[in-house]
Amino acid sequence: MAKRNIAIGTLLVGMVLGVIFWGGFNWAMELTNTEQFCISCHEMRDNVYAEYKGRIHDLNRTGVRATCPDCHVPKEWIYKIKRKIQASNELYHKVMGSIDTREKFEAKRLELARHVWKTMKETDSRECRNCHEYGSMDYMAQGRRARREHQEGLDAGKTCIDCHKGIAHQLPDMSEEDPSAVLAVKPE
Amino acid sequence: MKNQTAKKPLLAALGLCALLLGQSALAVEIQSLRGENAIDETTEVPEVKRYNKDGQPLPRNYVLQPPLIPHKIDGYEVTIKHNKCLSCHSWKNYRRHHATKISQTHFQSRDGVVLANVSARRYFCLQCHVPQTNALPLVDNTFEPVESVSSW
Numbered sequence: 051m052a053k054r055n056i057a058i059g060t061l062l063v064g065m066v067l068g069v070i071f072w073g074g075f076n077w078a079m080e081l082t083n084t085e086q087f088c089i090s091c092h093e094m095r096d097n098v099y100a101e102y103k104g105r106i107h108d109l110n111r112t113g114v115r116a117t118c119p120d121c122h123v124p125k126e127w128i129y130k131i132k133r134k135i136q137a138s139n140e141l142y143h144k145v146m147g148s149i150d151t152r153e154k155f156e157a158k159r160l161e162l163a164r165h166v167w168k169t170m171k172e173t174d175s176r177e178c179r180n181c182h183e184y185g186s187m188d189y190m191a192q193g194r195r196a197r198r199e200h201q202e203g204l205d206a207g208k209t210c211i212d213c214h215k216g217i218a219h220q221l222p223d224m225s226e227e228d229p230s231a232v233l234a235v236k237p238e
Numbered sequence: 239m240k241n242q243t244a245k246k247p248l249l250a251a252l253g254l255c256a257l258l259l260g261q262s263a264l265a266v267e268i269q270s271l272r273g274e275n276a277i278d279e280t281t282e283v284p285e286v287k288r289y290n291k292d293g294q295p296l297p298r299n300y301v302l303q304p305p306l307i308p309h310k311i312d313g314y315e316v317t318i319k320h321n322k323c324l325s326c327h328s329w330k331n332y333r334r335h336h337a338t339k340i341s342q343t344h345f346q347s348r349d350g351v352v353l354a355n356v357s358a359r360r361y362f363c364l365q366c367h368v369p370q371t372n373a374l375p376l377v378d379n380t381f382e383p384v385e386s387v388s389s390w
Contacts, residue, residue, distance in 0.1 A: 106313055193292030195309060198336060217313075221320040230328035231321045234355030 079134065085117040091144060094118075097155050101219045121177050121218065122166070129176075160222040167211055175210035182210070287371040295338065296370070301387050304366035305338065311369050316362055323363045324356065 081087065089095040099118075102108055107116040124130050149155040149162075170177070184204050189197045203213060215221060225232045275281045292309040314322040324340065325331060332339035344360035345353050 193309065194294075195292050195335075216315070216320065216322070220315060220317060223319040228325065228328075228330065230330040230355065231324035232355075233318050233321070233358060233361050234353065 079130065082134070082137075083119045083123055083130075085119070088118040093144065093149050093155065097149075097152065098219045105218055107218055116181060116218075120181070124173075124176065125180055129173075156222070160224070160226075163215075163222055167215065170211040171209060178210040178214075287373050290370045290372065299381070300383050307367050307369040309369070311364075316364065321356075321361065321363070328356075 089099045102118075107121075123133050143149065147154075149158050184200065187200060189200060192200065199213065215224075223232055272281055289310050289312070290308070294308060296306045296308050298305055311323075316322060326335040326337040327340050329339055331337070340356065344356050347353055347357050348359055
């Protein structure tokens with residue numbers, strides 16, 4: 051009898067602890083999924099955040115915002131965990147001071163941007179599509195250029211990031227991708 | 239060089255005339271940005287000007303006019319690292335995006351040397367090309383292009 055009580059007791063305690071840990075875990079996940087958290091590091095605040103301010107996803111006619119995690123952290127649980135584990139790399143580079151000045155950041159920027167482009171390409175720009183969807187776009191309400199390119203893009207199997215690089219931040223020197231859109235002769 | 243120094247007094251005289259003429263004209267017509275409002279009155283808020291939606295290319299009014307921008311350019315950046323305009327208007331990209339291609343004249347340095355890419359003096363597109371708003375012209379204009387060179 052006593053043995054059984056202990057067993058049940060352990061089970062109950064286990065369950066309660068589980069709920070607490072699970073809740074705590076998810077709570078921590080949510081806490082680290084806010085703009086406030088992202089810009090608690092000056093590396094993020096002084097560079098990408100400063101550039102994002104005032105852009106369409108921060109300030110627009112309807113007042114709906116897309117914040118850092120909306121574009122950079124997946125919504126689905128399993129992908130979210132994966133991204134959070136990857137983020138430990140950011141902690142390492144924070145400690146190493148890899149991008150702790152504007153100059154260092156600019157020097158590394160193309161590499162970082164390429165990571166993001168690659169991920170978005172692989173997921174068919176999943177995070178953009180959490181809010182925007184080809185299927186829900188009223189092409190007739192769009193501008194002349196958007197209407198044409200969205201229909202062509204959809205047919206050609208293109209994804210948002212193919213055409214909308216630099217939607218939230220300044221772009222790095224992409225002369226390797228497209229030498230025709232950079233200043234050819236840089237001032238010394 | 240010599241020629242220029244010889245012209246100097248003449249230029250100065252002309253400049254002086256222009257200045258005098260200009261000033262007497264200004265004295266009558268000058269109006270501050272406040273309009274005719276008294277200084278202690280609040281001015282009426284002018285109507286907000288909106289950039290036009292995307293449209294067809296706009297007709298050019300005279301030969302060699304920098305074409306006007308017939309679409310919105312909110313959020314487009316031209317920095318030393320990247321030129322958003324050229325991502326559609328460069329010779330490499332214009333076909334794919336159905337855009338007007340950048341003029342060949344933009345590939346020359348100021349000494350007339352032909353370059354392999356857009357010249358730095360033509361890189362900052364908005365120095366000459368501007369988007370349009372719903373504003374009415376501030377000054378009447380009766381200019382008409384010569385028939386033989388107007389394509390519109």
